[in-house]
Amino acid sequence: MSDHTETPAAAGSGTETRSGARTSRVASYAQRFGILIALVVLCVVLSVANEYFLIGRNIVNVLRQTSINGILAIGMTFVILTRGIDLSVGSVVALAGVTSAAFATTSSIAAVAGGPFPVVVPLLIGLLVGAAAGAVSGLLVARYNVPAFVATLGMLSAARGLTLLFAGGRPIPALTDGYRWIGTGDVLGVPMPVVIFAVVFVASWYVLGSTKFGRRVYAAGGNPHAATVSGINVARIRLSVYVISGLMAGLAGMILAARTGSALPQAGVAYELDAIAAVVIGGTSLAGGVGHVAGTLIGALLIGVVNNGLDLMGVESYYQQVIKGVLIVAAVLLDQTRNQRA
Amino acid sequence: MSDHTETPAAAGSGTETRSGARTSRVASYAQRFGILIALVVLCVVLSVANEYFLIGRNIVNVLRQTSINGILAIGMTFVILTRGIDLSVGSVVALAGVTSAAFATTSSIAAVAGGPFPVVVPLLIGLLVGAAAGAVSGLLVARYNVPAFVATLGMLSAARGLTLLFAGGRPIPALTDGYRWIGTGDVLGVPMPVVIFAVVFVASWYVLGSTKFGRRVYAAGGNPHAATVSGINVARIRLSVYVISGLMAGLAGMILAARTGSALPQAGVAYELDAIAAVVIGGTSLAGGVGHVAGTLIGALLIGVVNNGLDLMGVESYYQQVIKGVLIVAAVLLDQTRNQRA
Amino acid sequence: MRDALLEVSDLKKSFGGVTALSDGRFRLEAGSVHALCGGNGAGKSTFLTIVMGIQQRDGGTIRRNGREVSFGSPAEALENGISIIEQELSPVPAMTVAENIFLGREPLKAFGRIDFARMNDEAQKLLDRLHFDISPRARMMDLSVAKLQLVEIAKALSYDAEVIIMDEPTSALGESEADQLFTAIRRLKEQGKGIIYVSHRLTEIFEIADSYTVFRDGAYVEAGRIADTNKQDLIRMIVGRPLTEEFVKENAPGAETVLSARGIDSRNGVRDVSFDVYKGEILGFYGLMGAGRTEILERLFGLTAHGAGTVTLHGTPFSPRSAAEAIARGVAFVTEDRKESGLVLSATVRNNVCMASHDRLSGGLSMTRGAERRAAERMIDMFGIKTATDTLPVSGLSGGNQQKVVLGKWFLTEPDVLLLDEPTRGVDVGAKREIYRIMSDFASKGGTILMVSSETDEILGMADRVVVMRDGRVSGELSRAEMSAEKLVHLAA
C-alpha cells in the first residue's frame, strides 16, 4: 500500500486554478504556450530566412512529413500518460508495413497467395498486427509487471527480426494503387497522411479529454494506487494504451509503405526516439498523469519544422545535427523558464 | 547501505531479515537473485549447447565484449537512480573517441599539432570531453529543469554532429601504441577493457554503497523534495551524475577507439539503449531511488552472454533478433515473478 | 440476531517474515460507529486494506451481511457497498477535486462524453453539504494536506456505501473540520450505515464511536461498547499497561532570546509576523487550517523565498537560502507531510534517519557504517519505532512509525532549535507521551521548540506560550497562564 504519489517536482507550479475543470483544461493548454511560442518563433525565423518556407506547398510538405511521427507520438502519449514507454513503435512500423503490404502487392514473389486483395484487407491486417504487437507488450507490462522499457525493448528486437524473416530481408514492392492511396492520395487537396493524422489527433483529443477511458488513463498514470482504490482496473488501462500505441504504429507503418511505394523491412529504425521526443517536448511528463495530445501535436510539428527548415536552407548535415540538438533543447528551455515556479 | 532494496511494490517480499545490516545486505542481493538465476540458467544452457561457451578464451571474450556497455551502464545507473536518463552516451562515446584520438594519432592529417602525445594527454582529453558533455546535460537538467529525456536527446544529436565535424566524417586512424594499449593491452592476461570495467565497477560500488555522495544519489532519486528538506543539494547531485555518466562515456569511447584501432565518428550509435537495458534488467527502477550497480553488472553480462551465445551457435541474424528480444524479456519475467508479492 | 454488516474472523497477513496481522476479528453492526483501536503497527491499516480488497489476506474469513466474500480488488469491495478513506492520502495530483471524487464513475452525457458541468455541480453540492470550503475545480496538487484529507472524506462518503472505513481521517485536520466530519458521520449513522473509525485521538473516539475493538501486535484483544469503558481502560487495552498523565512537561523557559522574527512575510498571504522564542521554551503556534503556520516554519527553514522582515538566531541574522544552511545553524524541521517532504519511502529506516546527518556520520568521504547503524538503533529505541530491522524500507512501516522515523531523523541532527509541524500526527497514545517527554527533555536541556499544532489539548499540554494565527497574521499571543481552549478558539476564528 501507500503508493507514492510523487507530485513531480513541478507540482503546484504557480498555476492559479480557480474556476474549474473548464478553466483547468484551458490552463493545461496554457502550459503548452511556452512550446507553442517556441514553435511560432521558429516559424517566423524560418520564413524570414527562407523564401520557400511559408509557401503553401512547403506547408503541405511539413504537415505530411510530420504525420507519421505525429501519429506515433499520439499513440506514445497514451502510453507515457500511464507512466509507460513504448520503444517498439519503430519496429512495429516495419512489421505492420511488410505484413500488410504482402496482401497488397502485385509482385508475385512477395504476395500472399490470392493477392493482391482490396485495400481493406491489408489495412485490417496492418492494424491487427500493430494491435497484436501492442497487446503482447501490454500484457507483459500490465499483467506480468515487466518494466515497460524492457518489455518494449524486447519487442523492438523481436518485431524487427520477425519483419526481416517475413520479408526475407527484402522490400515488398509494387503495391496496389488502392493501398498506395493511403500514402499518396488526397482529400480536397489535403494529402491522405495529413488527413489520417488529423482524424487520429481529433479522436485522441476527444478520447483523452472527454471520455471515461481518457480520465482513467490520466488516473492510472497520475496515481495508480488511487485509481485502483477508486475501482479502476489499472491493468486493463495499461494493456489498452499499448494496444493503442501498436495500432498507431500499424497505421503509421502502412502510411510509410504507401508513401515510399514499397514496404521496407528496415523502415522505422529509431522512430521511437522522435515520437517520445515529440511527446516530452509537448509537455507530457514521463512520470505519468500529466500532459495532453495538443502538446504532442506541437512537439511533433516542432521537430518536423526543424527538419524541414534545415533542409530547406541547405544547412550542411553535420551542422544540422548540432543545430537540431540545440534547437530542441532551446524550445523546451523557453517553455521551462516560463513555467518555472518562483 | 541497502538503500537500493527494491521496487516499493515488492517491499519486503520474502526477505527474512532479523539480524541486521549483514543479513539485510545479503537480502538486498538476494533480490537480484531472480536475474542472477536467469543469467546462470542461460549460461548453463549455452555451455550444454555449445562446447566453446565455457572455455577460458570465450569467457574473456564475453567479458571484453561486455566491458564497454558495462561501463556505460554503470554511469547510467547513477543517472537513473536520480530519476534521470542519459540518451547521449552513444554520441559522447564517439565524441570522446575522436577528440582524444586526435591527440594520439600518428597520421599527420588528423593529428592535433605537436601530436601524437603521450597517452595521458589523450586520456585526459577524452575524460574531459566526456565530463563536459555530461556537465552540459546535467546543467540543463539540474539547473534549468529541462526534462532529462529532452536535454540528453539534444546532446545525442549535437555531440554526434560535433564529432562528425571534428573528424570531417572520417575515422582517425593510426593510434599510438600507448593509446591502443587501453583497448588491447592486458594485465596478467586480463584484457585492459575488462580491467578498467572491473575498476569502474568496484569504484561505483564503493561510491554508491559507502559514501555520502552515494547516499545522496539515492535520496535525491527516491524523493527529491524530502532530500532537499534534509539539506541535500539535489541540483548538485543531479549535475554530478550526468558528469559521471559523461566520464564513463568518455572512457568507453577511448576503449572502443583503442580496440578498433581508429576512432570512428559513427561509433556508438544506439549504445544508450543497451546501457539503459542493462540497468533496468538489473533491477534499477526508472522511477529513481531504487537499484544497485551489482544488478547492472548482471544485466550487462546477460546482454553480453546472449549476444555471444547466439553468435557462437551461428544463429541466423533474423532469428538472433527475435531470440534476443524474447530472452531479455524472459530473464526479467523470471525475476519479476519471483519477486512478485503474493 | 441480525447479520452484521461486516464480520471478520481470524484474519491473517504477513509480509515476508514480518507478521502484520495474526488474528484480526471485527464485527460491525448497522447504524453504528465502531472504533478500531491499537498502537502504531498494531495491524489496523493492514486489516482495513484487506477488507477493502487492496491487499490480499493469508487466511481468515470476511462476511458481508452474513455472506462470505473475498475481494480481489477494491472495485469488488465498492460494488459490495464498502468504501474507504485511506490513512495515506493518495490523490491524483494533476486532477481537479471533482475529478478525484468521481474517479472511475464520472457522470456522462451523449456519446460517452463526460459531463464536467454536472460533475462539478455534484461535487460542489457534496462539499457544501459537508461544509468543506474547497472548490471542486481546484487541482489536488495545489491543496494543502488538510484539504486533501477533506477531499478524500468527501469522496468516500459520495459512494453512498453501506460500510465506510475511515483510517485516521482527522490526522491532518483541525478541530473544526473534524466537527464537520462528525456531523456527517452522525447523519450516516441515522441512515443505518456502519462506520469503522480509526483514530489516535481518543477524545474523538469517545465523542463519536458506539463500540470499540482493540488490536495489539496484530491480534484481537478486546471489544465492547464505548459506554462501558473509559479513557484509562482503553489506553490500558491499547498499550498493554496503564499510563498515567498524558502530557509530560518539565521544562521551564529561560530568559535568553534564541530566535526572533520581526515583520516577516511569506507566500500564501502570511504578513507581518513577529515573535521571540527563548532558550528552553516551547512556543506553540495555533490556528485554523490555512492560517499560515506552516508557511512561517518553511520561511524560517529557508524552503521558501524570503519576503520582507528579518530573523535573528542567537542574535545574528538568520536567513538561510537552503535547508542545508538552516541545518548548519542547528535548526531542524519536522515537516507536516511525511510522505511528501519527510521521508524517502523507498529507502531504509536507517538511511532515512541518517539523511540529515551525513556529515556527522562520515569520516571524510566514506560513511561510517557502524555510526549509521548505531544512530539508527538509538533513534529506533528513543522513539520506539516498530520495525523488524533498520534496513527495511520505510514504505513497509505503519503510518505512526513512519512519523517517528521523521522525528528520529531530526533529533539525530542534535539541533538547538526544533521546528515541529504537527509532530504527533498519526502517533499512538503511548508513543505520543514518549514524544512529549522527549520534547520536554530537549527544552529542559536548553533546546528551543516551535510547535505548530491543530490540537488544542496538545498546545495546552505542552506550550509555554502560544502564538495564535488567523489569515496569515498573528491574532494574539497567550502565556501559559492565560491559555484556555476557549481563548484559543476565539482568537483563531
Place this chain on the structure above:
Amino acid sequence: QDDPLKIGAAVYGLNAEFMQLWSEAAENHPAVQSGEVDLTVFDGRYDALVQQEQFETMITQGFDAIVFVPIDVEAGATAVQQAADAGIPVVGSNTRVNSDLLTAYVGSDDVQSGRMEAEAVLEKIGCEGGVVILEGPIGQSAQIQRLEGNMQALEACPDVEVLEQQTANWSRAEAQTLMENWLTAHPEGIDGIIAQNDEMALGAIEAIKAADLDVADFAIAGIDGVTDALVAVQNGEMTSILQDAKGQAQGAIDVAINAAREGGHEPLADLWQQYPDMEWADGAKGEYEVPWTPVTEENVGELLEMRQ
C-alpha cells in the same frame, strides 16, 4: 553566365566515410568549384522516407537536377517518380534504384566487386578451407549484390566451406565482436574472411589480433577502399577493392548538368580521362559503369597520397 544550376545530391547518409568521400568529391567537381553549379548535399539519415521528403523539399525549391544515392532500391522509386512528375531529371549514383524514370545511373557493379574480393580470398587460400562472410545490412542492394558476387566466386571452389555468414551492418565494432566469437567457435577452421565492406574487414583484423593470432594466416578482403583499409593493404593485412567514390560522384554530376541543360555539356570530371573504357557519349547513355580498382601493394601508395 546566367544563374547557377541548382543541383541537389540526396545521399542516404553521411555518417560513414564512404559517402563522406563521395560528397566531398561532389563538392570538388569543377563545375561546382567554378560556380556554374550550386550544389546542396542532403543527408538522408539512412531513412527512405527522409530521402523522399528531401525530394519534396527540392521540388518545392525548383532544383534543376538531382543526383540520387538511395538507401533502398525499391523505396527510391517513388522519389524518382515525384521528381519526374515535376520535370526534374534524376541521376542515380553508387546505389541502384528500381525505376525507369532515372535519367542515367553512374555507379559500379556490386556483383562484380563481390566476385573480385571473394576471388582474391579464394586465391590466397588455394581454393580450399573454410571462410566466413561478413555481410552488410540484409536486404540492402549492396549486400544482396555483393553476396551474389561472393557466391559466384565460391561456386568455382566447391572445396571451400562457408563456416559462418552473418551481418555486421557495415560496422567495424560489430564485425570485431562477431569475429571474436567466430574465432572461438571455429578455433582452427577459418582461413578466409570475406567482408562486404572494408570497415568490417578491419574489425575482423582487430579481432584476430586480439585473439593473439597472426593476421598473415588469414586471407581477408573488403570493398570500398576507405583510408584505414588502404593502410591495412599497405601493411599486407588485407585486400580491398576500391570503389571510386570520386568517379561516381563527379560522373553523376556531369550527367546531371547535361540533363539540366538538355544536352551539350562538356564533361569536366577526371574520370572520363582516367578510365579509357568509360565513354561520355554526349551524356546520353542510360548507364555509366565506373570500374573497380583492386588495391594492390603497387598502387596503394599513390591512392593514399590522393587522400591527403
